[in-house]
Amino acid sequence: MKKNLLIIGIVVLVGIVAVIAYVLRPPAEATAPIEAIPLATPTAVVAEEPETEPVTEPEAEPTAAETTTESYPAPEQQAQNASYPAPEDTGAEPTGVMIFSIVSAESQARFTLNEELRGSPTTVVGTTDQVAGEFSIDFSNPANSQLGIIQVNARTLATNNDFRNRAIENEILQTGSFEFITFTPTALTGLPATVAVGDTITFQITGDLTIRDVTQSVTFEATVTIVAADRIEGLASVTVLRSAYDLQIPSVPSVANVTDEVLVELQFVAVPK
Numbered sequence: 716m717k718k719n720l721l722i723i724g725i726v727v728l729v730g731i732v733a734v735i736a737y738v739l740r741p742p743a744e745a746t747a748p749i750e751a752i753p754l755a756t757p758t759a760v761v762a763e764e765p766e767t768e769p770v771t772e773p774e775a776e777p778t779a780a781e782t783t784t785e786s787y788p789a790p791e792q793q794a795q796n797a798s799y800p801a802p803e804d805t806g807a808e809p810t811g812v813m814i815f816s817i818v819s820a821e822s823q824a825r826f827t828l829n830e831e832l833r834g835s836p837t838t839v840v841g842t843t844d845q846v847a848g849e850f851s852i853d854f855s856n857p858a859n860s861q862l863g864i865i866q867v868n869a870r871t872l873a874t875n876n877d878f879r880n881r882a883i884e885n886e887i888l889q890t891g892s893f894e895f896i897t898f899t900p901t902a903l904t905g906l907p908a909t910v911a912v913g914d915t916i917t918f919q920i921t922g923d924l925t926i927r928d929v930t931q932s933v934t935f936e937a938t939v940t941i942v943a944a945d946r947i948e949g950l951a952s953v954t955v956l957r958s959a960y961d962l963q964i965p966s967v968p969s970v971a972n973v974t975d976e977v978l979v980e981l982q983f984v985a986v987p988k
Contacts, residue, residue, distance in 0.1 A: 742884035743891040745845065745870045751816055754849040754863035808911055809944045812859070814851045814988040819844050821984035824867040824896075828957075830973040841883065843871040846981060849988060852947075857906045862920060865898040865981065869926075886965045893927045901932075915940040920951060924979075929960045935981075947985040954978050 824846040828839050845868035853859040870890040873880050884890045905918035920935040939949035956975050957964075964973045 742881055743870055743894070745868050746894065749819060749845040749847040749866060749868050751847040751849045752864045752866065754814055754851060754861060809854045811855055812851050812853045813944075814849060815947055815985035816849050816988045817847055817865075818984045818986055819847060822846050823982050824872075825980050825982075826872070827978040827980070828974050828976065831971045833969050834971075839874055839879070841872045841874045841880075843868060843873065845871040846983070850985070852910065852941075854910060857908065857910050860903065860906060862900040862903060862922075864900075867896040867981075868894060869896050870894055882965050882967070887962050889927055897925045898935075899923045899925070910941060912941050912944055924953075924955065926960045926962070931955070931959050945987050948983070949985075950980065950982045952978065952980040 823842050823844055825840060825842040827841075830837050830839055846865065848865035849863040851861045869888045870884060872883065872888075874883070888896075900920055900922035902921040903918060904921070907914075907916050907918075910916060915938065917936070917938050920937050921932065922935075923930050924933045933953050933955060935951040935953045937949060937951040939947060942948055954976050957973075957977055958975050964970065
């Protein structure tokens with residue numbers, strides 16, 4: 716009897732060790748630096764002009780003024796020209812549609828949740844700069860602005876604990892099979908009637924958030940600042956439920972009471988494409 720109990724105990728112990736080894740195995744690495752999926756924008760159709768024969772005008776005889784070898788303006792004209800700034804320095808407000816791309820090196824996707832680690836309340840924050848996406852701003856009519864698909868490489872998410880990282884990537888997010896978390900927008904609401912450099916605007920972004928093989932409709936609250944014509948900064952956030960995505964926490968003795976609520980945030984910088 717004791718021998719049988721010993722054998723059972725050994726088998727159980729070996730099983731536990733095997734499970735831990737599987738969960739904490741080295742996770743898959745990112746296949747490549749992340750790149751944005753190009754924003755799908757309507758393409759204007761330009762009417763073709765009918766072909767016509769070119770008309771050759773007779774060459775006019777050069778005048779005395781035109782035959783001079785001096786091609787620069789006179790000194791007084793140079794001084795007059797120097798007093799006017801170049802067109803790019805006029806500080807004019809942007810107009811029309813501009814496409815922006817997220818700068819990964821200056822951006823961060825992150826999640827935040829709470830747990831008890833060895834009996835102590837702990838706030839867990841996972842981050843990555845491997846986030847990419849494009850959007851367009853119509854400065855003449857902001858309601859026509861568009862947001863493309865946002866991607867986050869889940870294999871690069873990291874917290875302050877390597878064992879936790881391996882559990883998240885191998886077991887919870889299963890990044891070996893599902894490398895990317897994606898957000899596909901379906902609607903932008905609350906956009907202002909006008910936008911200009913220096914404005915900070917708040918609006919909502921509704922879309923389909925896919926984590927692993929589960930997709931749920933969510934709405935991000937977004938705050939965006941048009942810092943300059945060539946720089947946009949923003950923060951978008953939403954709280955989702957782990958249970959809605961079937962994200963199960965591995966049974967580990969040192970970890971308990973992991974919250975179902977997870978704060979998902981995207982803090983980004985974008986520049987013209």
